[in-house]
Amino acid sequence: MKKIGFLSFGHWSNHPSYQAKTASDTLLQSIDLSVAAEEIGIDTVNFRVHHFAAQLGSPFPLLAAIGAKTKSVEIGTGVIDMRYENPLYMVEDAGAADLISAGRLQLGISRGSPEQVIDGWRYFGYEPKEGETQIDMGRRKALEFLEKLEGKGFAVANPNPMFPNPPGLLRLEPYSEGLRERIWWGAATNATAVWAAEHGMYLQLSTLKMDESGEPLHVQQTEMIRQYREAWKKAGHQREPRVSVSRSIFALTNDADRLYFGRDANSKDQIGMLGEGRQAVFGRSYAAEPDQLIKQLAEDTTIAEADTLLLTIPNTLGVEYNVHVLSSILQHVAPELGWR
Incomplete structure (x- = not known):
């Protein structure tokens, strides 16, 4: 059984055709x-996080609201850019959202991707330490976040507090047991995938590498x-590793589908430049009649290997149409590929 979810980029725009x-x-x-x-x-339902853009940028209020309104779906991000984050404050926000959802948070983090502004994290008050790159800073903050999620005391208690303290060092509250084991790392290289495994994080793969x-x-x-998976086994973690992959997949079942996505029927991987002058491969979109789509997806070995598939959705087209997009995959595609 493969878990199937969506990944929303959370766009909005005052465009005549947008909901x-x-x-x-x-x-x-x-x-x-x-x-x-x-x-x-x-x-599983997942949301992108981007700052300085007409997109979702503050995930925890949204995740908490969804947690309060739903009962069973996993709730996550893909991904939170740790260069922008205060790890301790994030522990509190994540703990609260996880408790509201009764332990359903599956939080995707990473060092981030190219953003809307130059070094946007500087506007949030963050700077790399001496000798650090921005990548180093993002990873350092990620590791601090993971450490504090463990719930161990680290802060010296005030001898004259407003409220009585428990004995010993204090931890951050609210503490949500088990959340540390539900953190995912968005990786775009082999080395970062291995690094994620070594630190006991699940692996998120996107449509680019x-x-x-x-x-x-x-x-x-x-x-x-x-x-x-090899690095995970070598690290000796007791949990089973998890891997998610996001793909743009549309079953063309009606005229609206063909109007919106028919042009992607002949899509192929693209090569481009992504930050720091590095070459990246951008994944194709899948758009076809269900029988043809099944054949195409059967050849995607990453989807076959992953335990979770995140379908990128056109959120600007509204709730009703996106329910149709998701339902089409569940009804016409998933059973034939053994996902359901």
Whole structure:
């Protein structure tokens, strides 16, 4: 059984054809879509996080609201850019959201991707330490976040507090037991996949990867998964590793589908430059009639290897249409590929 979910980029724009014209639209529709997705059998709902853009940027209020409105779906991010975060404050926010959802948070973090502004994390008050790169800073803050999630005391108590303290060093509250084991790392290279495994994080793969072999995206990502699982086993973690992959997949079942996504029927992987002058491979979109789509997806070895598939959705087209997009995959595609 493969878990199937969605990944929303959380866009909004005052465009005549958009259902999500404002930030309020996007936030409220994200909650409604999560509720509806749970009802049709979707396993996990996930949201991108971008700053300085007309997209979702503050995940925890949204995650908490969804947790309060749903009962069973996993709730996550793909991904939170740790360069922008205060790890201790994030522990408190994540703990609260996880408790509200009764332990359903599956939090995706990473060092981040190219953003809307130059070094946007500087505006949030963060600077790399001497000798650090911004990548180092993101990883350092991620490790501090993981450490504090363990719930061990580290702060010296005030001898004259406003309220009585328990004995010993104090931890951050609210503490949510088990959340440390439900953190995912968004990786774009083989080395970062191995690093995630070594630190006991699950692996998130997206529709792009730094090009390390010149091979198609799914071939390179399958190798990432192999190296990740090998590193996980070597690290001696007692849990089973998990891997998610996001893909743009649309079953063309009606005229609206063909109008919106028919042009992607001949999509192929693309090569481009992504930050710091590095070459990256950008994954194709899948858009076809269900029978043809099944054949195409059966050749994507990364999807076959991953335990969780996140379908990127066009959130600006509204809740009703996105329920249709998700339902089409669940009804016409998933059973034939053994996902259901």
